[in-house]
Amino acid sequence: MENITLLLGIVIVTALVFDFTNGFHDTANAMATTISTGAMKPKTAVAMSAVLNLVGAFLSVEVAKTISGGMINEQGLRTEVIFAALVGAILWNLLTWLLGLPSSSSHALFGGLIGAAVMSAGWSSVNGSTVVTKVLLPAIAAPLVAGVAAMIATRLTYRIGRKADGKAASKGYRAGQIASAGLVSLAHGTNDAQKTMGIITLALVTSGVLVPGSNPPAWVIASAGIAIALGTYLGGWRIIRTMGKGLTDLEPPQGFAAQTSAATVILASSHLGFSLSTTQSCSGAVMGAGLGRKGGVVRWSTATRMFVAWGLTLPAAGLVGALAELLTKQGTWGVIATGTLLIAGSAIIWVLSRRDIVDHNNVNDVDGEPAGVVTNAMAAVTPPPAGPAAETVTVTGDLTATIPADNGPSTESAPRTAKV
16 A cells, blocks of 8 residues: 555545445335335344445455456556546435435446547557446346346245244244344445445455555455445435335335345356446336236335436446546646535535425335326316205305205105204
């Protein structure tokens, strides 16, 4: 570490800040369903997730190697490019957190990196085949695979447990949810902490501290693991609310099936070096679990907003990364200006978040989905009265109304008066 310059130090600190935002942005991946079903108390859940995120960071470096030596050509890459990429990723993470949208921190980082690299050295600086095979294809496949797996697992879980004692089954599902949530947390640390490891390693290579193709040093692994664990403990309550209550109403068997399916997909991809989005995997699993229960529903208006955020993440973060790189190319003042804009943008988003505070006390307080156009139109129509035409009803100050007599054969019966 003795060869680290001031600029490289700034880049490393910024990378760890991104890792911190990744932690609180993606806490929902592991703990949203566990919190929403009441299997664990909110603060206890995020504390357990933070510890397992830290442990998971030490399990593998395959994803880190994909980022540090796969997506971007290292030769001729300036350290400022890494800084610009991180600016794009952090600002997108904070914006989607403010909106409560479970977008992909991974794709925000990739988008920022691609946009900054293209602005710096052109499209030749990006390894297109790696981006397609290890980023784009997994982005499409992960939510589908996790969703189908969760839907099947949910149906099997209900079928197997339909004759089980209710109280015993409830305890069993609670224990299963806690175990599966721990597995997702471990998988999240294994996959997402490595992305920051890869970025820091790439910055070390571009500065000449490490040779191309190097594995992340031990201090990089440890610092990335600690940063994501601290962010996870902070708790991204806004996104936890959306994923736990906004997408569908989950019962404990569904939560168990969703988390187990998502963890399996994430761990398998980490082993293969696929840098997929843990957010997309977990969101797909939650929707699959919602569809897997008989009578279960998915709130497609919320899901649609989430899909739009997924589609915008790469290009939006890429655009911000490219603009940040355009500034850093101007020299020292450009780097200072980029850092100032990052701090100012983050501060504005934080101030806006204080207008509607979401924390562990109200994370499960969610109103129902707004009625759609058809529902509102039906509610506005007053049905005609049944049977013979009713007499005019007169309402007075004490809410007294005249009600017509029986519609029997006699037509001379006096009207009756009732008070409402």
